[in-house]
Amino acid sequence: MAIWSEIAGTLRDEIAGGAYPPGSRLQTEAVLAQRFGVNRHTVRRALADLAGQGIVHSRRGAGVFVAARPTVYPLGRRVRFHQIIAAEGRTPSRQIRSVDTRPATAAEAVGLRLAAGSQVHVVEGVSLADGHPLASFRSVFPAARFPDLPAAIREHGSITEALQACGLADYTRAETRLTAQSAPAVLALALQAAEGSAVLQSVAVNVDAAGVPVEHGTTWFAGERVTLTVSPD
Known part of the structure; x- marks a missing residue:
């Protein structure tokens, strides 16, 4: 058996045994080369074999990471990130990176039925599970209806809670x-994924109880970390 194959087998067994949990980073090529007494080219070949099996993936400038199990993410009439991730037994969190007010693009104006x-x-911002990015998102809201939304988001840190504070008790998804x-490159950096890796883009419109659009949202899911399911509702 080739040496690189033996190294790949050892690392595969260690990952399966829990020595490297999902999402964790492996030791560097230099450290692994010293550990196994081989050159870095041999280690690189072993890591490439593991990557080919979907066991690990590399992030440019960050290292090689154990692939996390895909999160099952249902797309129904009510899609609430925190509830979905918590139901998976994982810890949800969101990093809101910017809140801005500007003129709507043509697509946003059509989706929100605005002039x-x-x-x-x-x-x-970025949505995370157990501290690992699952998706990058952009949510767009009509400023005239929610004039105080930026301040509410900064206060609550949650879009749903901020909308409730602005008088919107509930909303549902009209289309996806x-x-x-x-x-x-920029999206890959936000998702901590390799440039050129697969992503699933979701463009959705959410409406209030009267069917009036309240949100035009675009979400980019890391393809290797999310399994999207569609509910019949």
């Missing part, structure tokens, strides 16, 4: 469009 150039609040694409 061209209407002002909208734009919230961008899914597209597969490759992650450009």
Whole structure:
């Protein structure tokens, strides 16, 4: 058996035994080379074999990580990130990276049924499970309906709670469009994934009880970490 294959087998057994939990980083190539008494090229070949099996994946400039089990993410009429992740037995969190107000794009205006150039609040950030990024998101809201939303988001740190504070008790999903694409550099950095890795883009419109659009949302899911399911509701 080739040496690289033996090294790959040893690492595979250690990962299966829990020595490296899902999402954790393996030792560097230099450390592994010293551990096994081989050159870095041999270690690199072993890691490539594990990557080919979907056991690990590399992140440019960060290292090699154990692949996390995919999160089952249902897309139904009510999609609440914290509830979905908590139901999986994992810890949900969100990093809100920017809150801005600007004119709506053409697509946003159509989705929200606004006049061209209407002002909208734009919230961008990253959704995480157990501290690992699952998705990057951009949520767009009509500024005229929710004038105090930016302040409410900064106060509550939760979009759902901020909307409740602004008078929107509930909302449901009216439509969702899914597209597969490759992650450009900036998106890959936000997701801590390799540039060019597979992502699933979801473009959705949420409405209030009267059917009036309240949110135009775009979410980019890390393809290797999420299994999207569609509910019949």
